[in-house]
Amino acid sequence: xxxxxxxxxxxxxxxxxxxxxxxxxxxxxxxxxxxxxxxxxxxxxxxxxxxxxxxxxxxxxxxxxxxxxxxxxxxxxxxxxxxxxxxxxxxxxxxxxxxxxxxxxxxxxxxxxxxxxxxxxxxxxxxxxxxxxxxxxxxxxxxxxxxxxxxxxxxxxxxxxxxxxxxxxxxxxxxxxxxxxxxxx
Numbered sequence: 132x133x134x135x136x137x138x139x140x141x142x143x144x145x146x147x148x149x150x151x152x153x154x155x156x157x158x159x160x161x162x163x164x165x166x167x168x169x170x171x172x173x174x175x176x177x178x179x180x181x182x183x184x185x186x187x188x189x190x191x192x193x194x195x196x197x198x199x200x201x202x203x204x205x206x207x208x209x210x211x212x213x214x215x216x217x218x219x220x221x222x223x224x225x226x227x228x229x230x231x232x233x234x235x236x237x238x239x240x241x242x243x244x245x246x247x248x249x250x251x252x253x254x255x256x257x258x259x260x261x262x263x264x265x266x267x268x269x270x271x272x273x274x275x276x277x278x279x280x281x282x283x284x285x286x287x288x289x290x291x292x293x294x295x296x297x298x299x300x301x302x303x304x305x306x307x308x309x310x311x312x313x314x315x316x
Contacts, residue, residue, distance in 0.1 A: 255294040
């Protein structure tokens with residue numbers, strides 16, 4: 132955690148009219164900087180590091196799906212959280228990715244500032260690039276605090292985004308199978 136980030140939080144708190152010497156706020160700039168560094172730790176990771184060679188040979192060429200992968204991110208527009216689930220599927224072509232690596236890829240990209248639409252694309256392209264799959268499908272469903280806490284203040288809104296690559300884009304049957312298996316078709 133950088134001293135500069137800590138100083139920025141001190142300026143924000145003072146800019147809001149608060150007293151940094153108040154008991155409850157004395158260590159807040161340090162805590163906030165540490166929290167932000169953790170929430171954005173995806174910048175400190177690379178795809179190669181996350182996958183760590185966990186690709187295994189297989190004869191299976193049927194769809195592999197990991198549903199309901201929890202994600203926590205911050206939108207690049209307001210720095211407010213959005214939380215939800217990612218559903219990831221791919222069709223192997225000779226090798227499969229270690230199961231936990233899919234969740235780690237989701238986390239790596241979610242822990243960066245961006246919009247949900249780009250997050251969905253980043254995950255799909257990473258899975259495609261690592262596995263060489265015949266196709267990849269990613270659906271993310273999330274609630275955005277920028278919609279819930281400010282602006283229109285809609286508490287029950289959920290945003291869905293999807294990216295379909297390869298066989299998932301080319302074949303309506305493959306896409307529909309994926310969507311049905313995740314309960315969205």
